[in-house]
Amino acid sequence: MSSDATYQRAGRLEVRALEKRYDDERTGDSVLALERADFEVEGGEFVALLGPSGCGKTTILNIVAGFISQTAGEVLVDGQAISGPGADRGVVFQSFALFPWKTVRANVAFGPKMRGMDKQERRQLADEYLELVGLSGFEDKYPHELSGGMQQRVGVARVLANQPAVMLMDEPFASVDAQTRMTLQEELTRIWQERRPTIVFVTHDVEEAVFLADRIVVLAPHPGRVREIVEVPLTRPRVWDDILGNDRFKETVHHVLGLLKAPQVTEQPTVEAET
Amino acid sequence: MPSLMALRRRAVNLLWFIAPFAALALVWVVAVELTDVPSRVFPALAEVWSAGVGMVADGSLWQHVGVSLQRTVTGAALAAVISIPFGILMGISRPVAAYFSPILRFSVALAGIAWIPLATLWFGFGNRAVIFIIFNAVFFSLTYNTMLGVSRIAPDMHRAARSLGAPRYRMFTEVYLPGSLPSVVTGLRIGMGYAWRGLIAAEIIATSAGLGYMLFLARRFYHTDIIVLSMIIIGLIWLAMDRFLLAPLERRTVERWGMVAGATR
Structure with missing residues (x-):
């Protein structure tokens, strides 16, 4: 589960000295959104990117996804x-x-359709993944007919059915209610254990990160940078009923919260005033 | 098989749809009766009815309606085939959409009737001038709304498709076209509204067949019964087009998908 695994699975992600600068069109200044981020995610590993807004976690995800381009550094997949x-x-x-x-069903079959898989085959594949996320019986519905939690299950099935090397999740459960969120988190760990996709999960919720991940990349803001990478010492499977009372869970949450709250440390000589 | 309940509901809906027209007809009958207005000024309902029966019997009504509908369909189809791809292309890039937006809004305001003089200069008096007016009325509104629809597709939708492996050329049919459909339907509805008015005006001026011509010709001979008959038919055909063509299009796509149509002119 950790980096000393004896074999290398596909789906290894390397983020090397990644930097992102934005040009502020109003002032003409360039703003450093992300400063030299370095980390690796092993094939089949579950890593969370955690930090407050302005820490560059979504910037990292968007660069890795290829939606925006970095100003320096590189991203390698396998x-x-x-x-x-x-x-x-x-x-x-x-x-x-x-x-x-x-x-x-057509949402989940979209990726396979783009790959040219024939209709019968991708229909079967989609139904299989919808079953995996517990949505059998909803294949012919339209998304707006489902609740938020169910829609996001479709979102997960849609990505898994396309068998990517890396699954990137951008605060995927932030817009569902708390009860549903806990169910979805448990479901996600179950599915991850079953299929072992590489997951990079962006969140600002400490407990969520500790509950889900093998390792947490804790980020600090202004400029966004990697603060520390924390190993989560919890066994799997994880369910909230057991985890909430678990001392190691509490200790890890406490430790990570400390990292997020700690004042700016001396390694940065000066920090200019906030915009 | 629709249930009895559904049938009943449909019947009730139809009654509510007809009720205001029935009321209007009643007012008409009573008003003509009371004021004894000469039929050269305004015809009685019965006169319009018998004029209608006469024109149905000799086939002339169908001829005019047929010509008008044919022109409408030709012009609108031509516009749709050109406007939708054109609007999508412009909408893909936000700067391009922003650049063309004012000129298109300007053109939407002018579309249709204001072009009749130029249309007759370019195409002479006849079918082509009328079809041009319809094309023109639909074209600007549909192009503008398609463009707007594409530029309003959520960026995440675009990103999702791309990261699921959609190549750029497939984005047209997989994302841009369906994603802009609420706006396309709105554009088509508005454009058809302009086109229908434009058609009547153009037929009055430019041709010797069609509903507009029928209206114009009747005026020359003080046939107020035929004038009013034409007006009624023009309105009824528009209602029918909206109810049996445009509304079902909206129901089958936008409403079924839970997408809200943005009313944009």
Whole structure:
């Protein structure tokens, strides 16, 4: 589960000295959104990117997804530098981003359809993944007919059915209610254990990160940078009923919260005033 | 098989749809009766009815309606085939959409009737001038709304498709076209509204057949019964087109998908 695994699975992600500068069109200044981020995600590993807003976690995800380009550094998936979005990196969005004009099944079958899989085959594949996320019986519904939690299950199935090397998740459960969120988190760990996709999960919720991940990349803001990478010492399977009372869970949450709260440390000489 | 309940509901809906027209007809009958207005000024309902029966019997009504509908369909189809791809292309790039937006809004305001003089200069008096007016009325509104629809597709939708492996050329049919459909339907409805008015005006001026011509010809002979008959038919055909063509299009796509149509002119 950790980096000393004896074999290398596909789906290894390397983020090397990644930097992103934006030009502020109003002032003409360039703003450093992300400063030299370095980390690796092993094939089949579950890593969370955690931090407050302005820490560059979504910037990292958008660069890895190929939606925006970095100003320096590189991103490698299984040793290959990425360029632009691609089917090797599937994204689960906070907004779900399901196609409202397609049925649930057609949404899940979209990636395979783009790969040229024939209709019968991709229909079967979609139904299989819908079963995996517990949505059998909803294949012919349209997304707007489902609850938010169910829509995001479709979002997860849609990415998994496309068998990407890396699954990127951008605060995927931030817009569902707390009860549903806990169910979805448990479901996600179950599915991850079953299928072992590589997952990069962006969140600002400490407990969520600790509950889900093998390792947490804790980020600090202004400029966004990696603060520390924390190993999560919890066994699997994980369910909230057991985890909430678990001392190691509490200790890890406490430790990570400390990292997020700690004042700016001395390694940065000066920090200019906030914009 | 629709259930009895559904049939009943449909019948009730139809009654509510007809009720205001029935009321209007009643007012008409009573008003003509009371004021004894000469039929050269305004015809009685019965006169319009018998004029209608006469024109149905000798086939002239169908001829005019047929010509008008044919022109409408030709012009609108031509516009749709050109406007939708054109609007999508412009909408893909936000700067391009922003650049063309004012000129298109300007053109939407002018579309249709204001072009009749130029249309007759370019195409002479006849079918082609009328079809041009219809094309023109639908074209600007549909192009503008398609463009707007594409530029309003959520960026995440675009990103999702690309990261699921959609190549750029497939984005047209997989994302841009369905994603802009609420707006396309709105554009078509508005454009058809302009086109229908434009058609009547153009037929009055430019041809010797069609509903507009029928209206114009009747005026020359003080046939107020035929004038009013033409007006009624023009309105009824529009209602029928909206109810049996445009509304079902909206129901089968936008409403079924839970997408809200943005009313944009």
